[in-house]
Amino acid sequence: MVDVIVFAVAGLIVLAGGLGVVLNSNPVRSALSLVASFFGVAVLFVLQEAHFLALVQIVVYAGAIVVLFLFVIMLLGVDEVEDLSIEPLSGQRIGGLLAGAALLVFLLGGLFLSGGDEGAVAVTGTESVTQPIDETQPNIDNLATDLFGRNVLAFEATALLLTIATVGAVVLVRNAGAEDLSVDEPGRADH
Amino acid sequence: MRVTETWYLTLSALLFTVGFVGLLVRRNPLVMFMSLELMLNAVNISFVAFANKLDDIAGQTAVFFVLVVAAAEVVVGLSIVVAVMRRRPSITADDLRSLKG
Structure with a gap:
């Protein structure tokens, strides 16, 4: 309860x-x-x-x-x-809401209509394919065993991904060629 | 009454729809990113629910990776927003059509 x-x-x-x-x-x-x-x-x-x-x-x-x-x-x-009362693209809101409603019907329909037992249990699949959860161990031990065992290469790849994201962020916001860029900045009305 | 995974999946579907509508309806790129995060979180809820139901830790590992990718995505996305907003303040997503050239 x-x-x-x-x-x-x-x-x-x-x-x-x-x-x-x-x-x-x-x-x-x-x-x-x-x-x-x-x-x-x-x-x-x-x-x-x-x-x-x-x-x-x-x-x-x-x-x-x-x-x-x-x-x-x-x-x-x-x-x-932000003024939300203006709708610059006519039909955007109604279209978005309709698409959302359609998605919701789709998701809930898939969830409740596919049910095997008791009408609303949509979870199917084989149990414990990769690694069953060992209840006697802490959750973090279970997760670490899977993460550093089966998924260790993917884990290394995420390190690379984060490095690339950091370098990308620095490159994107670096103010290289500031002279060229600043021409149309506000407050530079003298140009 | 017991909380079953169907409850979690229903909540996940609702949250995903909220994020989806937000992504389609809002025009502020920052709010659009936040809606994207809501959708990722909805998927995380269902991942954990499946991990619990099927007694398989792989669902929780997937959530871990989603988290890392979400962090990278936010970093790159926000730096794009900063780079664009430097040139035109108070931008909306519609203004990005100038990228067509």
């Missing part, structure tokens, strides 16, 4: 945070709603015994990624309210 209550509260926070991201006109509020949503997801991870992922979810997502978002918002000074 406790887990039902925890799921309900965390699920509500996740969905409310998600809606807050989409519906807020101020990007800073969107980012803070995103934090709430991430925390809800972390609670759901704890509920499913994925303790390490819950921790990483908070540290990496709610910590690093959202701080990066806020940093960029503040750096660019775009933390002003």
